[in-house]
Amino acid sequence: MPHITLDYSPNMEERTDIGGLCSRLRQAAAATGVFPLAGIRVRAFAASHVSIANGDPRHGYIDISIRLRDGRDMDTRKRAAGAVFDAARAFLEPAMQQHSIALSLEMRGIDPELSLKCGTIRDHMQKADP
Incomplete structure (x- = not known):
């Protein structure tokens, strides 16, 4: 885990590459060393x-939400949140220079007792690794 979700105003699609931003945030999350690679999920939804x-309809926003299982101390979570936010800010800098854009990020914990899951991504990643 984490699950990274972008909620954004539709006009942001004209201003930046949302798919590219998702890829950049995935890379930034992986580079922290805090999150297992197979657990990283990034998705984006236009409001x-x-x-x-x-x-004013020219204003835009991107709100990033990171949901994360408990078990990491506050300093580790702050460092990881900061790394993802910094990656988003750097990616969006050209658009922010030209447009009115609000960028925000919040990291929240997931209660492991109420978070059920199963999957085979790890199994398939191991098969694909040389």
Whole structure:
């Protein structure tokens, strides 16, 4: 884990490469060494309707949510959150220079007793590794 979700205003698709941003955040999360590679998930969803600040439709936003299982100390979580945020900020810098954009990130814990899962990604990654 983590699960990284981007919620963004639809006008951001004209301003930046959302798919590229997802890839960059996946790379940044992996580079922290905090998250197991097979557990990293990044997805993005454009909001159907938005109203931002004074209502000017030129405003845009990207809100990043990181859901993470418990078990890492605060300093480790801060470092990982900072690394992902810094990667997003660097990626979006050209768009932020030209447009009104709000960027935010929040990391939240997942209660392991209420988080059920199964999967075969790790099995298939091992088969693909030389």
